[in-house]
Ligand code: BES
């Protein structure tokens with residue numbers, strides 16, 4: 001057993017206990033009723049960074065929730081790693097689908113987590129994963145093994161699109177200066193198949209409103225003679241895909257990067273079982289764009305999905321009514337080179353154009369962000385690869401993810417450094433869903449692997 005392994009063994013219970021305490025605070029950034037909890041979580045992160053050995057930690061005010069910034073600078077001539085994470089979480093709804101309370105963490109064993117997993121909102125996304133970095137720092141400082149400088153930037157608004165982080169970065173260029181950005185907020189392929197995320201999708205999120213008559217109408221007296229906004233909206237939404245599940249918005253694919261045959265062949269080497277995939281989701285068949293595999297559909301191809309749709313009467317029993325309005329929330333996942341603001345504009349123009357004269361439509365853009373891809377020959381990637389090689393005994397597989405962390409492309413643009421995405425969650429950890437969890441194995445493996453990244457990054461930077 002090496003030094004870090006014995007340190008983890010000696011402190012494992014405390015590492016679990018501290019994370020559990022952090023998970024008890026419902027830091028839901030989307031719901032203003034939890035404002036105090038979100039702020040208290042920032043304070044808790046500050047205290048944890050101080051205990052882990054940061055020299056200075058500050059709570060930096062923004063127009064929204066604060067950024068917790070901490071640093072330990074040991075030598076200006078050594079490289080600097082900037083760790084990013086988020087202390088806010090998604091709302092836990094629907095509550096009745098949780099087997100235990102979302103903010104009352106419990107440890108349970110599952111088939112994929114025989115050593116147990118912590119069940120709580122935020123366990124994997126992202127409190128558990130960011131706390132691996134805090135504990136890795138604690139190990140390095142308390143055993144005198146921190147090989148370089150470190151900065152932490154932990155935000156509280158990631159789950160609502162980081163509306164104030166862009167300006168924070170622009171205003172703090174000098175403070176945030178670094179040689180590499182390190183993030184654990186993604187996943188890996190399987191417990192015995194380590195992977196490094198090399199791509200993230202961009203995002204354009206819009207809300208649409210379709211208005212018909214000026215009031216709700218009796219569906220017998222008016223039905224058939226007046227446009228029903230819900231009928232119209234569903235028809236408009238259905239028309240956004242063709243029979244091959246291509247998106248029909250003119251210009252949507254203009255900038256989409258087509259991967260070469262070789263790149264696609266390389267991607268197809270990652271272990272994947274379609275049967276296991278279907279079984280895990282209880283579906284008979286997968287679905288998607290013609291000509292692409294499941295792994296391509298959810299990573300290198302753009303998508304359009306309705307996230308919510310409402311209108312009319314949805315209470316108990318029946319009510320014969322034609323609603324005045326219908327609504328939907330729609331997300332488009334984008335791939336590198338597609339500009340999210342351009343796509344939002346294309347969507348808006350198209351949606352307004354396909355609306356029949358019998359209704360009016362309003363498109364309201366929400367948040368968005370650009371996609372990201374990173375090369376595998378950077379020093380950062382090589383350092384991460386060596387770190388996983390040591391702790392898993394295998395070379396990690398580069399993998400593009402379908403999820404989005406919109407701020408990553410902004411980091412590169414503003415801070416001119418590459419981001420390395422060392423994620424330790426599994427797709428089955430149910431992030432954003434009821435019963436979110438994070439494996440104890442994954443949590444400890446993260447704590448074990450991160451210090452090696454620092455070591456190799458410092459060595460390779462010489
Ligand atoms: N950590 C996730 C993103 C993620 C998860 C990327 C797994 C890759 C693998 C992040 O917290 C998240 O949920 N992002 C949002 C976008 C944001 C603008 C709300 C997303 O992807 O929906």
Ligand code: MN
Pocket residue numbers: 086125126158185
């Ligand atoms: Mn996250």
Ligand code: MN
Pocket residue numbers: 090125159431432
């Ligand atoms: Mn998330």
